[in-house]
Amino acid sequence: MTAAAALRAARVRYGPLEALHGVDLAFPSAAVSVLLGRNGAGRTSALHALAGLVPLSGGRAVWRGREVTRLSVHQRVRLGLVLVPAERGVFGSLSVAENLGLGGPGRDEVLELFPELTALLGRRAGTLSGGQQQLVAIGRALAARPGLLLLDEPERGLSPAVAARLHARLLADAAGGRTVVLTGQSLPRTLAGAAVVYVLHRGEVVFAGEPGEPLPGRFTLSP
Incomplete structure (x- = not known):
């Protein structure tokens, strides 16, 4: 390869x-x-x-x-090139929707992959659990289509x-x-x-x- x-x-x-x-x-x-x-x-x-x-x-x-x-x-x-760090990969003061929007055009694909995020779109990312923040960080990276x-x-x-x-x-x-x-x-x-x-x-x-x-x-x- x-x-x-x-x-x-x-x-x-x-x-x-x-x-x-x-x-x-x-x-x-x-x-x-x-x-x-x-x-x-x-x-x-x-x-x-x-x-x-x-x-x-x-x-x-x-x-x-x-x-x-x-x-x-x-x-x-x-x-x-896009990196998702092991922790603190979100913008805590922004909503989940805003975090995903920063990634790029692939938000709908992310919500299809992680439907758990749909009910959290209006929440500030910094208030989420560690696992939920991880989904947001990964989702934002995927939305960028790197x-x-x-x-x-x-x-x-x-x-x-x-x-x-x-x-x-x-x-x-x-x-x-x-x-x-x-x-x-x-x-x-x-x-x-x-x-x-x-x-x-x-x-x-x-x-x-x-x-x-x-x-x-x-x-x-x-x-």
């Missing part, structure tokens, strides 16, 4: 600490890729480096054959049924041409259709393969 997005020899530092130690990660075009690892493994740093939220201290970030290492977050968004969708632990706060619905949508979107990268601490069976799985440990890649291959330790497919 052709890589649509990649980190090449990527290093990320936070003061004296290095979170990524020259990793190479390639994310296939029109496919779902999964980054697994325990807390502190470097998963979030990898997503943030692609999105431009943290600078690379070494290496390169690439999107559709173009180096984007020195581009700002806003410049990358204009190129079709070329590259980055999701940091998107299942956080979601019920298994809603998470499975989201995974099915991500796999369908990938089949339609979108490139998706998401992180997690385990690999659910509803993501068995992912193209590539990476396992990170202490800022290094310790596994790269497909979901059907034996994964290290507790990263095997879970219910």
Whole structure:
């Protein structure tokens, strides 16, 4: 598969600490890729480096054959890169409807995917539960119809049924041409259709393969 997005020899530092130690990660075009690892493994740093939220201290970030290492977050968004952080991904003072409207033209599709949000459209996003805010953040990103969708632990706060619905949508979107990268601490069976799985440990890649291959330790497919 052709890589649509990649980190090449990527290093990320936070003061004296290095979170990524020259990793190479390639994310296939029109496919779902999964980054697994325990807390502190470097998963979030990898997503943030692609999105431009943290600078690379070494290496390169690439999107559709173009180096984007020195581009700002806003410049990358204009190129079709959208990140959903693990938490605080909503504008709390705005209503749910306003949050979704900021995403773009796909609001009706989002409400079809997450009908739970319909009754909440008039509520301020900051008053919602953590799981409801997660749906709003993911919905706003989907409404933007990005070329590259980055999701940091998107299942956080979601019920298994809603998470499975989201995974099915991500796999369908990938089949339609979108490139998706998401992180997690385990690999659910509803993501068995992912193209590539990476396992990170202490800022290094310790596994790269497909979901059907034996994964290290507790990263095997879970219910």
